[in-house]
Amino acid sequence: MDSFGPEAIELMRRAGMPMDAWQEDSITAMLAVKDDGRWACFEYCEWVSRQNGKGCLLEARALTGLLLIGERLIMWSAHEYKTAMESFRRVIWLVGRLGTKVNDNLYDVDGILLKVINTNGEESIERLDTGARIKFVARSKGSGRGFSGDVNLVDETFAYTFVQQSALMPTMSARPNPQIVYTSSPPLTGDTGEVMYLLRHRGDPTAPRGAEDGRWTQDPGLGYRDWGLGGNLDFLAGIDLDDLALWAAANPSLGIRISVEHVRRERRSMPPEDFARERLGIWPRRTTGPDGWAVIGETFWTAAEESASQIDGRPAFGVYVPPDRSYAAIGIAGARVGGGRHIEVAGDGEVLDYRPGTAWVVPRLKELERNGPSVVVIDDKALAEEAEAAGLVVHRANVADVVTGCQLLYDGIAGEDPAGRDIKHIGQAELTDAVRGATKRDIGGSWAWARRDLAVDVTPLAAVSLALFGHSTPRIHRPEEGDPWFFFG
Structure with missing residues (x-):
């Protein structure tokens, strides 16, 4: 099985952002292609605690799709507008490191002219030769409806809902080789993160399951990695929250961009449940059904x-x-x-x-x-x-x-x-x-x-x-x- 992963890794190195080993593994799996040239993973999930560098995965995926693969539309969505705009500014910065700034809204990357569109609600980066673009949006019930995206990057999946998923999925049906990538830390509560829980039950054979979930079977089109520890936030008695080995297991960038000293500060200043979720990636116990209907089933x-x-x-x-x-x-x-x-x-x-x-x-x-x-x-x-x-x-x-x-x-x-x-x-x-x-x-x-x-x-x-x-x-x-x-x- 081949992959565009090495090209993505080299692109980020050129931008002055060399990827960690775990990020290289992730982007290589994410960009793996089958013998017929289609993505091995139609869906790819990366669940990892905050500040470990999951944003770098989305940046590498977006820029590789735009500059090297030639995908027509890459939709990057976040839960909040401010997060989407921060990602937009970050990708513009990387484009500047890859090429030359012609003017405030135009960059030249190896002869490819990229136009930055700052119009409110239309924030995007567009190739002037092909019209391909990366579009940044804050999610709502209808965001993404009407777009036919080759790639959909779902940041902050903990706040991604079935309503949004239902608006998004049909937009990909007419594309020849679509892909959707999800990144997140665990859901905040057991009655949120409905799409994340469903993906977890599809991707993780060790996830807690109820009778309504059925038996786990391998989904050949889903790539799935969860760095978080097992268990749930209601039962932390058997987990040593001060164990440095557990910190390292749940945080692949510990000692690289996250210091042990700072994690110790977090441990002292955060309630145990918050520390367990935010730093050790432990999920809350699901309190809704698998269909996400919390009150009336x-x-x-x-x-x-x-x-x-x-x-x-x-x-x-x-x-x-x-x-x-x-x-x-x-x-x-x-x-x-x-x-x-x-x-x-x-x-x-x-x-x-x-x-x-x-x-x-x-x-x-x-x-x-x-x-x-x-x-x-x-x-x-x-x-x-x-x-x-x-x-x-x-x-x-x-x-x-x-x-x-x-x-x-x-x-x-x-x-x-x-x-x-x-x-x-x-x-x-x-x-x-x-x-x-x-x-x-x-x-x-x-x-x-x-x-x-x-x-x-x-x-x-x-x-x-x-x-x-x-x-x-x-x-x-x-x-x-x-x-x-x-x-x-």
């Missing part, structure tokens, strides 16, 4: 889906606006034709009432007034005042109302009493994404919906929960007018 949500479900009678509307007011959503709940209860995000055909900002909400509620809602529940003070000024009758939700709505929805989908699981939904993707990525936020011993990370938006879920509270609380209903109304969207 996928099985329950799927069982509650019925595309033909409809509301029988008057609907209740719920309006939710997150604290950053970036989006808003109008949820609907009511009695269901045939029995039970029905929830959905309001909308007109395929256009849902889940949109950026809040200026659209009150005009849309005025339109929906024609449906004779039993109640309109809003938990945002400013929006409630705006709706009342427009002549709408509103119930202003308090914290107890929000909590009640969340628990009503949970019990109606996945509660312990099977007889109480009487809620149906119509499978709207936006609502499903919110349920998949939702976690619990503690509120005085009870809970409300929260999002797992910045790429998840629970706004649609919170809106239908408020609507469900409204439907289930007759004391706040407006007097009924006319005949029952059937909601068709």
Whole structure:
């Protein structure tokens, strides 16, 4: 089996950044090719503690792809914008060491002109002869959608979600020889890092496994290396956190770019669990299922889906606006034709009432007034005042109302009493994404919906929960007018 690893190693040496032995091994495995010229590893994972030099692997992979292999689009993503931009600046610096700076935005590397694009949101390095480029992005639910990348470099995989993976993977399907590379330290908590846990179960035969994980089998397209120690953060009693040999085993760059003296400082100043995770690479015990659904399991949500479900009678509307007011959503709940209860995000055909900002909400509620809602529940003070000024009758939700709505929805989908699981939904993707990525936020011993990370938006879920509270609380209903109304969207 051949590899472009030696070329990548030489490229980094030329840039004045010679790779450590473990990095050379990694880049050689990552860039190995089969007899047919395709990558031996469609996916490659490198899990190693912070500051050991995993960024150098991504730099070597990106520059080799751009300068030597001729890959058309290399997507480099990070969890946060500032991290993506730091990587962008670092690669520009390496380009400068490999070649000559022509002007502020142009470099010459062995006759190859590279243009640096600094436009906000378009940060990239482009070859002027072929148009090939490395593009740097901060991840979101839709980042990467629409790009057809030859290579996708996923930095900070601990904050990489199934929603982002689902947006990314199809972009690679039309490429002749794609590759995705993941680098990270361990997940921060057991209910995050969902993609990392899945990759771990695919790549590591010694990883803790539940019955739902099945037996381990070798994945021929996955390259996998985890430098972290075994065990989990809940059971550290049998691990000597002061053992220098364990420090060296988990940190391949100890004594090279990480000093023993500094690790001793970390040990003194950090709680044991943090030191074990950040420096020894010990994973937290996974607290979500393998599918990443932390509160309502996928099985329950799927069982509650019925595309033909409809509301029988008057609907209740719920309006939710997150604290950053970036989006808003109008949820609907009511009695269901045939029995039970029905929830959905309001909308007109395929256009849902889940949109950026809040200026659209009150005009849309005025339109929906024609449906004779039993109640309109809003938990945002400013929006409630705006709706009342427009002549709408509103119930202003308090914290107890929000909590009640969340628990009503949970019990109606996945509660312990099977007889109480009487809620149906119509499978709207936006609502499903919110349920998949939702976690619990503690509120005085009870809970409300929260999002797992910045790429998840629970706004649609919170809106239908408020609507469900409204439907289930007759004391706040407006007097009924006319005949029952059937909601068709």
